[in-house]
Amino acid sequence: MSTRAKSVYFVRTALGSMVRSPFVHVIAIASLALALVGYGLARLASGQLDALVASLGGQVEFTVYLAPDAPEDKVKELEAALTQRTGGAVHRVSPAQALGRLVEELGDQGKALEGMNDNPLPWSLEVAVPAAAREGGQLEALAEKVRGLSFVTGVDYGQEALARLAMISRALKLAGLVAFALVFLTTVIIVSATLQLAIFSRREEIEIQKLVGGTDRFVRMPFLIEGAVQGAVAALVSFGLVFALARYVESSHGDAVAFLRLGGQVAADWPRLGAEQLGLGVGLGLLGSFVAVRRFLKV
Amino acid sequence: MIQMFHVTKSYPGDPPVLTDLNLDIDKAEFVFLTGPSGAGKSTLLKLMFLAERPTRGQILIAGRNIARVRESSVPYLRRNIGVVFQDFKLLPTRTVAENVGFTLDVLGVPRDDVRDKSLKMLRRVGLEHKADVSPLKLSGGEQQRVSLARALVNDPAILLADEPTGNLDPALTVEIMNLLCDVNARGTTVVVATHDASLIARYQKRTLRLEKGSLVADEKGAKAARLMALEA
Ligand SMILES: Nc1ncnc2c1ncn2[C@@H]1O[C@H](COP(=O)(O)OP(=O)(O)OP(=O)(O)O)[C@@H](O)[C@H]1O
Ligand SMILES: [Mg+2]
Numbered sequence: 001m002s003t004r005a006k007s008v009y010f011v012r013t014a015l016g017s018m019v020r021s022p023f024v025h026v027i028a029i030a031s032l033a034l035a036l037v038g039y040g041l042a043r044l045a046s047g048q049l050d051a052l053v054a055s056l057g058g059q060v061e062f063t064v065y066l067a068p069d070a071p072e073d074k075v076k077e078l079e080a081a082l083t084q085r086t087g088g089a090v091h092r093v094s095p096a097q098a099l100g101r102l103v104e105e106l107g108d109q110g111k112a113l114e115g116m117n118d119n120p121l122p123w124s125l126e127v128a129v130p131a132a133a134r135e136g137g138q139l140e141a142l143a144e145k146v147r148g149l150s151f152v153t154g155v156d157y158g159q160e161a162l163a164r165l166a167m168i169s170r171a172l173k174l175a176g177l178v179a180f181a182l183v184f185l186t187t188v189i190i191v192s193a194t195l196q197l198a199i200f201s202r203r204e205e206i207e208i209q210k211l212v213g214g215t216d217r218f219v220r221m222p223f224l225i226e227g228a229v230q231g232a233v234a235a236l237v238s239f240g241l242v243f244a245l246a247r248y249v250e251s252s253h254g255d256a257v258a259f260l261r262l263g264g265q266v267a268a269d270w271p272r273l274g275a276e277q278l279g280l281g282v283g284l285g286l287l288g289s290f291v292a293v294r295r296f297l298k299v
Numbered sequence: 300m301i302q303m304f305h306v307t308k309s310y311p312g313d314p315p316v317l318t319d320l321n322l323d324i325d326k327a328e329f330v331f332l333t334g335p336s337g338a339g340k341s342t343l344l345k346l347m348f349l350a351e352r353p354t355r356g357q358i359l360i361a362g363r364n365i366a367r368v369r370e371s372s373v374p375y376l377r378r379n380i381g382v383v384f385q386d387f388k389l390l391p392t393r394t395v396a397e398n399v400g401f402t403l404d405v406l407g408v409p410r411d412d413v414r415d416k417s418l419k420m421l422r423r424v425g426l427e428h429k430a431d432v433s434p435l436k437l438s439g440g441e442q443q444r445v446s447l448a449r450a451l452v453n454d455p456a457i458l459l460a461d462e463p464t465g466n467l468d469p470a471l472t473v474e475i476m477n478l479l480c481d482v483n484a485r486g487t488t489v490v491v492a493t494h495d496a497s498l499i500a501r502y503q504k505r506t507l508r509l510e511k512g513s514l515v516a517d518e519k520g521a522k523a524a525r526l527m528a529l530e531a
Contacts (some may be wrong), residue, residue: 002407002408002409003407004409005407005408005409005410006407008409008410009404009407009410012410020392204388204390205390205392207388208388208390208401209401209404209405210374211348211350211377211382211384211388212377212378212401212402212405212449213374213375213376213377213378213402213405213406214374214404214405215371215374215375215405216371216374218374218405299350
């Protein structure tokens with residue numbers, strides 16, 4: 001009754017089966033890999049969406065309009081406070097600069113403004129707010145405070161745009177999640193059917209093992225090892241596929257799908273994705289084998 | 300060693316295969332089980348190694364009531380019972396020696412020991428030279444002997460053999476019967492299901508006769524032989 005002898009037996013049986021009937025195992029691996037590629041793509045898409053939201057959000061600025069008679073020392077104080085609170089850089093924009101920008105933005109219609117002698121625009125402070133300082137209504141609170149200052153005439157931080165962006169991102173992710181769940185469920189069914197097919201060809205072996213006194217655990221173990229190995233191999237294959245696809249999208253050959261890349265990069269936490277695919281693959285392989293072998297244990 | 304009390308076995312929708320069966324087989328006894336095809340011989344053996352459960356009644360193996368034993372205990376009970384199946388149940392994808400070794404594999408016996416013991420057992424049934432071929436390449440009689448080797452390699456307390464000489468020529472039949480008698484002489488309880496009247500006549504062992512699921516005769520020695528002669 002040696003555990004070592006049994007472990008050796010389990011691994012040998014599992015490997016033996018893979019050598020004897022490689023086709024069946026390749027099919028099982030292919031179906032597992034299919035599920036994992038789906039998972040990888042979903043993760044990638046969600047990563048791209050995050051990047052998209054971040055890049056759009058990055059353009060949001062916190063603007064403080066100053067009264068014409070704002071005292072210089074108070075403005076300096078405010079600049080320092082804003083930098084400290086948001087962690088972003090503060091620019092002071094002169095009325096002339098502001099007018100120049102406006103003219104540029106308006107284009108032909110802006111030509112009329114060029115002739116103005118009196119510049120009606122105020123001095124302002126612009127803060128490029130980093131993403132971290134935007135969360136949880138922080139900007140709102142800040143804006144409320146700044147508005148209360150005597151030398152400030154107004155605060156603008158594009159709250160509506162931000163809110164809408166966050167909503168769109170949430171909706172897209174939810175839709176993605178639902179689509180992913182459907183695809184995943186389908187693949188799980190395919191995977192377990194495939195594994196059952198693979199195990200069906202060995203029902204005689206299972207029957208005999210049980211008839212000569214093998215426990216369910218004993219009979220099941222090689223199949224679990226096979227499932228885990230299949231899952232691991234499938235994870236490797238699917239990680240390679242997803243990685244190669246990302247590289248292709250990034251490369252110049254992938255111009256047809258250029259819309260998929262943002263800022264020239266397909267952003268992803270590759271080690272994490274790899275680990276997730278490995279975990280998911282092994283888990284799916286184990287679960288699939290466990291369920292599939294169950295049917296044949298009754299002898 | 301094997302006792303049955305009012306055992307009935309029926310499959311859903313069919314009339315009972317075995318009806319209200321009582322029997323008592325002692326330790327180290329040698330028993331023939333006979334009767335026409337479909338009488339329920341194989342089914343009776345299946346009840347003994349828990350491939351089937353009785354519909355009614357109690358079955359005691361070595362004093363233990365197995366009629367209602369937990370499913371998880373079944374493997375451990377089976378390890379004391381060697382079975383030669385009517386259809387052999389050999390795996391064509393494994394060698395002869397590996398097939399014999401199955402019985403030891405499930406016990407966690409180390410690989411080298413499995414190989415050693417399997418070869419020794421194959422020598423006893425005269426098939427050592429076929430150890431490394433597939434059972435597919437063996438004749439029916441040879442497959443039967445492999446099946447017997449697998450049943451005996453673990454030195455079981457009980458040996459159940461379903462038609463173990465059905466495919467053998469007279470010379471091989473004698474050889475296998477000698478082996479069974481030898482195993483029996485060492486203390487193993489042996490139950491052999493067979494149609495072969497000459498076998499029963501020749502060995503004059505206790506003989507149970509089944510007909511349509513009922514035990515109709517239980518004779519010993521010369522009487523058993525006469526019982527069979529009558530039919531023949
Ligand atoms: N799984 C089953 N489901 C339904 N009926 C069955 C099942 N197994 C056996 N039977 C029936 O039980 C009866 C007895 O079968 P069994 O195999 O025990 O006969 P036997 O005496 O061994 O016959 P043989 O000498 O031909 O081997 C037969 O009529 C058979 O049809
Ligand atoms: Mg039969």
